[in-house]
Amino acid sequence: MSYTLGLIGYPIKHSLSPWIHTQFFERTNIDGSYSIMEIRTEKNFLEEIKKLKAQELNGFNVTVPYKEKILAYLDELDDQAKKIGAVNTVLCKSGKWIGYNTDGIGYLRSLLSKFPELANDKEKRILILGAGGAAKGIYHALIHHGFHDIMIANRSIEKAKNILNTNERIMTLQEAEGQLEAFDVIIQTTSVGMKPNHDKSIISLHRLKEKAVVSDIVYQPLMTSFLQQAKSLHRSIHFGHTMLLYQAQYAFEIWTGEQPNMKNMDEALQKILEG
Secondary structure (H helix, E strand, O other): OEEEEEEEEOOOOOOOHHHHHHHHHHHHOOEEEEEEEEOOOOOOHHHHHHHHHHOOOOEEEEOOOOOOHHHHHOOEEOHHHHHHOOOOEEEEEOOEEEEEOOHHHHHHHHHHHHOHHHHHOOOOOEEEEOOOHHHHHHHHHHHHHOOOOEEEEOOOHHHHOOOOOOOOOEEOHHHHHHOHHHOOEEEEOOOOOOOOOOOOOOOOOOOOOOOOEEEEOOOOOOOOHHHHHHHHOOOEEEOOHHHHHHHHHHHHHHHHOOOOOOOOHHHHHHHHHOO
């Protein structure tokens, strides 16, 4: 069987997904193709969806600005996608489109790949910075995996309530900055620090616990100001490009049933990102 896969979104001409999935096809000895299917925002989305259906795809990824807009055109939703309210992966099977969200699980896989010891200690105190779609996906993946001591810090407390139904585990960014020594893992999920604003950091990390793990989902630049702070304090850091790899790995599994070997892929992608 040959798989026909792709990515919809805008703008996506410089997406790394084709490179990643080509690697996966080679590593699993599966025949297939993965292409960019850019849908400009001025286009009629319904008409573009009709064109996609006519292509008889086996599956496709969805990125901004269509992760929520695609929901109206799906036949079924995975439980994680229901909780998150957004889809980044669609399986086309038996005439149906089934929506999934692989971001949170992909992030958790990438974190545990770098720090496998975290999997054995569900008592770790985790702080998530931000309350957008990525934060929501990561929160639900952590909860599903058995972590329970999770706080969310955001500029807007009201937006954080979209993830948690209680105020007990929500704080402002300023409060989080003043209580950093209480957390074992800090996860930065916003776009703060992304090019061209690479000198920005969402909070100061000067109160970090000695053995804290500091993670940033931004991968352009790879070494964000946030991670640079942690590195200068000799703390363990986790790069954002690995989330990109592992959410793609999970999507590939959904489509093909095969889990690609990830050996050396993070180093290879890092070289591409660094030019």
